[in-house]
Amino acid sequence: MTAALAAPLFPTPGLLERLRPHAAATALTGCDGCPARALAVCQALADADMDEFGAIGDQQRFAPKEALFRQGDDADAVFTITSGMVRLYRLLSDGRRQILGFLLPGDFIGLAPDERYASTAEAVTPVAACRFDARAYATLAERKPRLLASLRRAAADELAAAQDHMVLLGRRSADERVAAFLIALRQRLAVRGGGAVTIALPMSRQDLADHLGLTIETVSRVISRLARERVLLVVPDGVRVLDAQKLQALAAA
Amino acid sequence: MTAALAAPLFPTPGLLERLRPHAAATALTGCDGCPARALAVCQALADADMDEFGAIGDQQRFAPKEALFRQGDDADAVFTITSGMVRLYRLLSDGRRQILGFLLPGDFIGLAPDERYASTAEAVTPVAACRFDARAYATLAERKPRLLASLRRAAADELAAAQDHMVLLGRRSADERVAAFLIALRQRLAVRGGGAVTIALPMSRQDLADHLGLTIETVSRVISRLARERVLLVVPDGVRVLDAQKLQALAAA
DNA sequence: CGGCCTTTTGATGTACTTCAACCCCTGTGG
DNA sequence: CCACAGGGGTTGAAGTACATCAAAAGGCCG
Incomplete structure (x- = not known):
């Protein structure tokens, strides 16, 4: 009509091009040419640190509906989305669902790495993400104050967004x-x-x-x-x- | 009935005794004997660091309905509640209000210290709180990794609580x-x-x-x-x- | 005791949900 | 090539959980 x-x-x-992974064109190693570089938490790092950073993370791809992690799983990794869209949600026991947010390139997941994930992260579109071992990431962060500061800002932003959504x-x-x-x-x-x-x-x-x-x-x-x-x-x-x-x-x- | x-x-x-400031009995200086000591972010600090910590903070009291800070104010301070209850809320332009949370002794406010406060914090009961200059606090945190880690945990907890509330x-x-x-x-x-x-x-x-x-x-x-x-x-x-x-x-x- | 504010309770209204049908794709198989 | 099944989306009719409107019933402090 x-x-x-x-x-x-x-x-x-x-x-939707910008939300889609740019085919296989992108080399999967290294942060050079990462489309999310300017947006993500990693921007806080000096070029000199990037190698070390790149070493503990690896690019992964997820098909639509595929989970990056599930509510209840061991929280052993954190992610930075580089392309595509991810939905983050919690389920009630009777199946009701609350989507906490939609994540875009540059967004970081895993600011609240408790023992277990409290929510599920699932690809909406095809997604590319940098996966980091949570422990290694934390260790690195301890040694890079700028990264830590960047994480704090990300946490602050996310909290503000959560409060907006509560309203x-x-x-x-x-x-x-x-x-x-x-x-x-x-x-x-x-x-x-x-x-x-x-x-x-x-x-x-x-x-x-x-x-x-x-x-x-x-x-x-x-x-x-x-x-x-x-x-x-x-x-x-x-x-x-x-x-x-x-x-x-x-x-x- | x-x-x-x-x-x-x-x-x-x-x-409500535990929510009320213990009269004037408590000396207002120093963290020794602070009733929130075991709960608060400050617990992360070694005793040796407490003097320095105490130096940048001071105890303040607030009467019911009195504001610790208001939405839109310059975000120049952070707080740890030591007794009483605080409500944190946002207002819409037409007066509708969403209370984001009720804060209890040990809770920390100011994890998202942007330029300006995005919400108002107001005493429900008589409240006692440690007020810290935001800049001095940030500077100290940079030098005390354990405090920083403690802040991260607090941020994680708060984010998880916010997500619960969204559900x-x-x-x-x-x-x-x-x-x-x-x-x-x-x-x-x-x-x-x-x-x-x-x-x-x-x-x-x-x-x-x-x-x-x-x-x-x-x-x-x-x-x-x-x-x-x-x-x-x-x-x-x-x-x-x-x-x-x-x-x-x-x-x- | 009397005024004021908060809370409770009741009657009515409504924004959103629920139930149901239909449309529009896209894919699959005859 | 068309039939048709199946999933997502739209639209309509009816129902309901909660809001709104209204008034009475406490508390609290002068």
């Missing part, structure tokens, strides 16, 4: 949740060099619902209505922001 | 929220040497509602019903757990 309108805007140039879940309406989520994701994609108008949504509606504390139907209805009101344009695997101001107003900061 | 039942159980021996807010019913909250608070009080059956609730119903993402009426109704069903006994400034098993079942982990 939006096809007539959508057509002239297509094809979006490489909507969203506790005190916002369905419309506000969707709008606020889209604005936040757009911001994060923009930092990573994504276009500023098209927001990639490679995750399913169920994923969105489980992140926003809603049902799949409510998410669908809200997005449909925003499209009808010409705030958004629904495109495959994403949305285009037609009226950023209105979207902002809906988010009700 | 619960008076007949409640009477024999009263008076609860010093229900609560996003995916749990009103009954489950109240039950899960009470169990978690009971656990935290128990660690701090509180009794295991009586849960201190010095905060208002409005505070509870704003923490649990509910309204004051819903909180009141749920607690009333739990009392009617003999799961809880409502006492002044708290509740007594009569049927821990049932409460646990209601929380639906």
Whole structure:
């Protein structure tokens, strides 16, 4: 139904390219040319330290739905996402799910390395990630104050994001949740060099619902209505922001 | 109406004593005899380091409703609570409030010292806290790896708690929220040497509602019903757990 | 005792969920 | 080439958990 309108805007140039691993083109060893280099925790390290750093980590790839780790597993590794998107979630015993966040290139997982993982991390798109042995990583961090400082900043950011999300879940309406989520994701994609108008949504509606504390139907209805009101344009695997101001107003900061 | 039942159980021996500052009895200088010593981040320091540590911090007292800091203020200090209870919250522009957490003795605030505080910290009861200059604290931490490690653990714990709360807010019913909250608070009080059956609730119903993402009426109704069903006994400034098993079942982990 | 604020309880309203049907792809096999 | 099964998404109708509105019932401090 939006096809007539959508057509002239297509094809979006490489909507999800930046989220996808760049084929086998990238050499899997070393941090040179890592697409997440400028974003990640590792940027804190001097070039001289990178060899040592690269030595304890190795690139891994994950297919969609494949888990980086599962809730309850021994927490023996930490990760930096280099491409793709990861969902981090917790399950209740009866199957209810809360997605804690969607991770993008440059994001770090494992700031809270307790004995066991408290949540599951699963690839949404094909994912590439640097995997580090948790123990080796911790040891290295102890000797590199700049890395440690960088980790602290990452932890601070993540905590702030978690608090934002608590406000969203506790005190916002369905419309506000969707709008606020889209604005936040757009911001994060923009930092990573994504276009500023098209927001990639490679995750399913169920994923969105489980992140926003809603049902799949409510998410669908809200997005449909925003499209009808010409705030958004629904495109495959994403949305285009037609009226950023209105979207902002809906988010009700 | 619960008076007949409640009477024999009263008076609860010093229900809130542990949350209250011990009058002027405590000398305000130094960390010796600090009631939070065993719990706080500072426990990581060797006795030898404590002088230096004590030098950059000073004890402050706050009356109920008084702010330790406010959302938007320059983030120039961090705190360790030594007695009392603090609520940490964020406000939306239209006045809606989300309480991110209630802080108890030993808890640390300021793990995310960005430029400005992203939330407000306000005394619920009379509060005593160690205030540290943020810059001096950071400098000291750089030179004391054990303190840094302790901060990391604190950050990890806080992040895990935030994630727990996201699950609560996003995916749990009103009954489950109240039950899960009470169990978690009971656990935290128990660690701090509180009794295991009586849960201190010095905060208002409005505070509870704003923490649990509910309204004051819903909180009141749920607690009333739990009392009617003999799961809880409502006492002044708290509740007594009569049927821990049932409460646990209601929380639906 | 009387005023004020918090809490409780009741009656009504509604935003979101639940249930259900249908659509639209994409893939598979005859 | 089309049939059709199956999964994700949208849309509609009905239900419900919680919110809102309203009023009464405590506590607390003058």
